[in-house]
Amino acid sequence: MILLASTGFYLSENYTKNSNEEELNWAQNYEANYGHFKTISQPTITDVETTIDLYPERNAYHVKEVYFVE
Amino acid sequence: MISEILINSALDVSMLTLNSNDLILKNKDEKFGQYLFKTKKEIMPNDSLEINFEFEYQITPINGHQSFNAIVDNGSLRISNYFPSIGYQLDHEISDEIERKKRAMAALPALDSVHAPIENPYNYQFINLNVLVSTSADQSAICVGELTDHYSINHRNYFHYRAENIPFRFAVSSAKYAIQKSNYGDVSIEIFHDPKHHQNISHLIKSIQKTLAYCENNFGKYPYQTVRFAEISSFTRGFAATAYPATIYINEKQFHLNLTGGEGQDVINELAGHELSHQWWGNALLKPVYRQGSGVLTETLAQYTQLMLYKNEYGEAKMLEMVEVYREMYESSKAFSGEEALYSADPDNANVINKGLVKMYELYLLIGEAKINAALRALLEASVSVEAGDYAGFVG
Numbered sequence: 001m002i003l004l005a006s007t008g009f010y011l012s013e014n015y016t017k018n019s020n021e022e023e024l025n026w027a028q029n030y031e032a033n034y035g036h037f038k039t040i041s042q043p044t045i046t047d048v049e050t051t052i053d054l055y056p057e058r059n060a061y062h063v064k065e066v067y068f069v070e
Numbered sequence: 071m072i073s074e075i076l077i078n079s080a081l082d083v084s085m086l087t088l089n090s091n092d093l094i095l096k097n098k099d100e101k102f103g104q105y106l107f108k109t110k111k112e113i114m115p116n117d118s119l120e121i122n123f124e125f126e127y128q129i130t131p132i133n134g135h136q137s138f139n140a141i142v143d144n145g146s147l148r149i150s151n152y153f154p155s156i157g158y159q160l161d162h163e164i165s166d167e168i169e170r171k172k173r174a175m176a177a178l179p180a181l182d183s184v185h186a187p188i189e190n191p192y193n194y195q196f197i198n199l200n201v202l203v204s205t206s207a208d209q210s211a212i213c214v215g216e217l218t219d220h221y222s223i224n225h226r227n228y229f230h231y232r233a234e235n236i237p238f239r240f241a242v243s244s245a246k247y248a249i250q251k252s253n254y255g256d257v258s259i260e261i262f263h264d265p266k267h268h269q270n271i272s273h274l275i276k277s278i279q280k281t282l283a284y285c286e287n288n289f290g291k292y293p294y295q296t297v298r299f300a301e302i303s304s305f306t307r308g309f310a311a312t313a314y315p316a317t318i319y320i321n322e323k324q325f326h327l328n329l330t331g332g333e334g335q336d337v338i339n340e341l342a343g344h345e346l347s348h349q350w351w352g353n354a355l356l357k358p359v360y361r362q363g364s365g366v367l368t369e370t371l372a373q374y375t376q377l378m379l380y381k382n383e384y385g386e387a388k389m390l391e392m393v394e395v396y397r398e399m400y401e402s403s404k405a406f407s408g409e410e411a412l413y414s415a416d417p418d419n420a421n422v423i424n425k426g427l428v429k430m431y432e433l434y435l436l437i438g439e440a441k442i443n444a445a446l447r448a449l450l451e452a453s454v455s456v457e458a459g460d461y462a463g464f465v466g
């Protein structure tokens with residue numbers, strides 16, 4: 001990819017952040033609560049079958065999907 | 071053996087359903103979007119199980135600022151960022167070292183060295199994607215891979231896309247697109263654009279054809295039947311263009327530039343060369359393990375391809391102008407934060423783009439285009455056979 005701006009793009013976090021401080025607290029707590037999963041073996045997604053219904057006129061979408069994992 | 075599965079849902083989607091015949095929900099943690107499941111029986115290697123999801127997303131003032139992921143009128147969406155993921159999410163962590171210190175958190179482990187061992191066989195976590203996208207009656211939806219079917223029912227347009235063996239990274243866009251088609255040999259070229267933005271289309275198509283010719287002749291066959299370029303709204307800020315399997319999204323700001331406007335650059339040629347070459351460097355054909363130096367195999371090689379295409383189009387003197395543009399950015403970052411060797415560079419650092427282009431130019435002066443391209447073709451062939459499971463030829 002070619003970036004227009006040098007920062008900001010990679011910070012595509014999935015969670016809602018109301019302030020930077022709140023976001024950092026959230027991230028710290030996430031790591032504290034779930035960090036032990038780093039070493040727990042987890043399955044891998046092999047197939048994604050999905051329907052994505054886009055509603056551009058109201059900035060919304062609806063997804064149904066199946067993951068096949070192993 | 072797996073007995074617990076942690077599923078991560080994006081916080082700004084509403085998860086309506088999340089279930090599996092093979093799993094029992096043990097804990098739901100809404101604050102972090104975490105769903106912890108126990109397996110009904112232990113999962114052995116090669117066991118496969120199904121997990122079903124249904125979720126909704128609606129832009130609200132709270133999450134409206136996430137413009138890149140957000141769906142907007144005539145916009146595009148890296149929707150895979152909103153699909154549930156499995157296991158611990160490293161990218162949720164605070165990466166800023168000073169902030170971690172301030173919070174008395176342990177330092178994060180350093181990025182894997184270029185010499186660190188790789189698990190063998192390495193799990194690329196590639197997926198097969200089968201997606202039916204629908205949108206309103208006046209719009210077309212663009213996704214990744216091959217379009218296998220499209221039709222209309224009840225004032226909705228449906229588009230069925232499939233892609234095999236791709237990284238878990240896909241996007242959709244929807245807009246009132248005009249379509250311009252062409253081809254390169256048996257590869258179909260499709261440009262989806264705002265009907266008002268037609269002035270650069272034929273130039274873009276020519277640039278795509280030249281890029282396909284160069285990459286196929288020098289590196290290997292283009293892996294899809296279609297090359298799709300889709301213009302997207304400048305509302306999706308922060309990037310000029312980005313490449314997905316068979317589909318490249320271009321920001322409208324880049325798309326309808328006035329090329330005769332005097333800066334002496336050909337942005338369309340640069341974009342087509344760089345982005346399309348990512349189909350060879352950094353998507354399904356060559357997906358380096360994320361670590362020090364991995365950006366050389368994606369951004370640096372895309373920059374090199376862009377440079378060679380520019381040279382072939384405009385000659386050595388114009389190529390030098392391009393080298394100087396990147397040399398300046400490289401020198402100024404060097405003055406600011408010091409020299410960083412490319413082979414061990416942080417892949418998220420712009421060095422792989424700026425210094426990368428300059429060093430590839432110097433290599434070009436040293437050994438020439440033919441030798442570089444022969445080496446890159448061999449690298450790609452090795453990578454494709456490793457991804458297909460043939461490790462014997464690659465070890466050592």
Ligand SMILES: [Zn+2]
Pocket residue numbers: 001002344348368369372
């Ligand atoms: Zn790139």
